[in-house]
Amino acid sequence: MSTGQIPARQSARLSRLNAELSLKILTLLAVLYTLYFARSLLLPIIVAALIALFASPAVRFLVRLKCPKPLSSLLILTVIIFGVGYGVSLLYTPAATWLERLPLLSSKLALQVDGVAESLDSLKASMLPESSTSAAAKEEENPLNSALGTSFLPLLSMLxxxxxxxxxxxxxxxxxTYLFLLFGGTLLRNIVRAASTLHEKKNLVKMYQTIEQDISRYVLVITVINTMLGVATFIVLSIIGVADPLLWGVLATILNFAPYLGPFVLTLLLTAVGFIEFQSPGQVLLVPAAFLVLNVIESQLVTPMALGKRFNMNPLLVVIWMFIWGWLWGAVGVLIAIPLLVCLKIIASHFELLPYWQILLSAESSADNNN
Known part of the structure; x- marks a missing residue:
């Protein structure tokens, strides 16, 4: 073999690798583009499929008790709807009360920077004559009113x-969700029946059973842990003397389904609450600090012990994943991002797919494993 053929082969191999990488990038961009612009179509389907996946064990339990499947699916769905509706009705009044108290937060912040505002006003008065200032105010009055009048109807229409x-x-x-609960099993059986070989049929059944069992267990454990965190938040804030501790306890439960981002948002909210409720800096900081202590105990001790290493994932990639789904599908995307990630990890681990994906998701490095 001549020496001139070796660089040619290396160049051809490099070109092939670049082409494969470009194809993968284009495929990823096409998938993201489709997910973003088809969110109004895909989001209800995925949310309904996830709810049905979580609720299907309860439906099967009622079926084993000789309850017809259509009635069992309707009962479980009714319980979910009334549970969510009752929770929203309980939280509506305190949430509305705190929204009405937001101007108090702005007024207290204004008092804190009152000295800066006065200095700015004096600087403005020294630079602009009084007549021009009053004339400018008069000129701005009518455009402001007209802008408010013209923008009210479009805003109402958009709302x-x-x-x-x-x-x-x-x-x-x-x-x-009702249709998934009622006909999801039939759809699965038809998919299995359409498989060409017995090996493919077994893999499909195993994949569905594994996802259903592991996701149901994951959601059940996380729900119990988040509920305990909400109860602990409610008790601690009640002891501190924060108004409407039930609201913040429920928010702690809901927002903790979005790890890292949810607790961060609630910490900011509780900081504002402490600023409204109390006067001294120590009391103000005590409100978010109490929640942070509870969250650290939950995230670093309780959750790893309850779920083990199987569901342990790299925090950086988890946050990036939630940011991506939040950009794609908003707040709902953030909440369903982790169940989707767990589904992908389970599929990859059980069927030996995308080994680099499993390595990236792992929260442990090779050095940690060696130690």
Whole structure:
């Protein structure tokens, strides 16, 4: 073999690798583009599928008790709807009260920077004559009123349109969830029947059973842990003397389904609450600090012990993953990001797919394993 053929082969191999990498990048961009622009179609389907996946063991339990499957699916779905609705009704009044108290936060912040504002006003008065200042104020008065008047109707129309879209999507999720609960098993059997070989049939059944069992266990454990965190937050904030501790306990439970991001958001909210409720800096900081202590205990001790290493994932990639799904599908995307990630990790681990994906998701390094 001549020496001139070796660089040629290396160049051809490099070109092939570059082409494969470019194809993978284009495929990823196409998938992200599809997920983003088809979110109104895909989001209700995925949310309904996840809810049905979590609720299907309860439906099977009722079926084993000789309850017809259509009635069992309807009962479980009714319990979920009424549970969520009852929780929202309990939290509506305190949430509205705190929204009304937001101007108090701005007024207290204004008092804190009152000296800076006065210095800025004096600087403005020294630089602009009084007549020009009053004339400018008069000129701005009418445009402001007209702007408010002209922007009110479009804002109201946009709000009505957004509410209608949310109601339609909510109804779609409810209907699809019921259909998944009722006909999901039939769909799975038809997919298995369509497989060409016995090995493929076994793999499909095993994949579905593994995902259902592991995801149901994961969601059950996380729900119990988050509920305990919410109860602990409620008790601690009640002892401190924060108003409406039930609201913050429920928010702690819900937001903790989005690891790292959810607790960070609640910490900011509780900082604002402490600023509104108390006067001294120590009391103000005590409110978010109490929640942070509870969250550290939950995230560093309770959750790893309850779930073990199987569901342990790299925190950096978890946050990046939630940011991506938050950009794609908003707040709902952030909440469903972790169950989707767990599904992908389970599929990859059980069927030996994408080994580099499993290595990236692992929270432990090779050095930690060697030690």
């Amino acid at each position: 009505a349109q957004t509410t209608a879209i949310m109601l339609v999507q909510l109804a779609t999720v409810i209907i699809l």
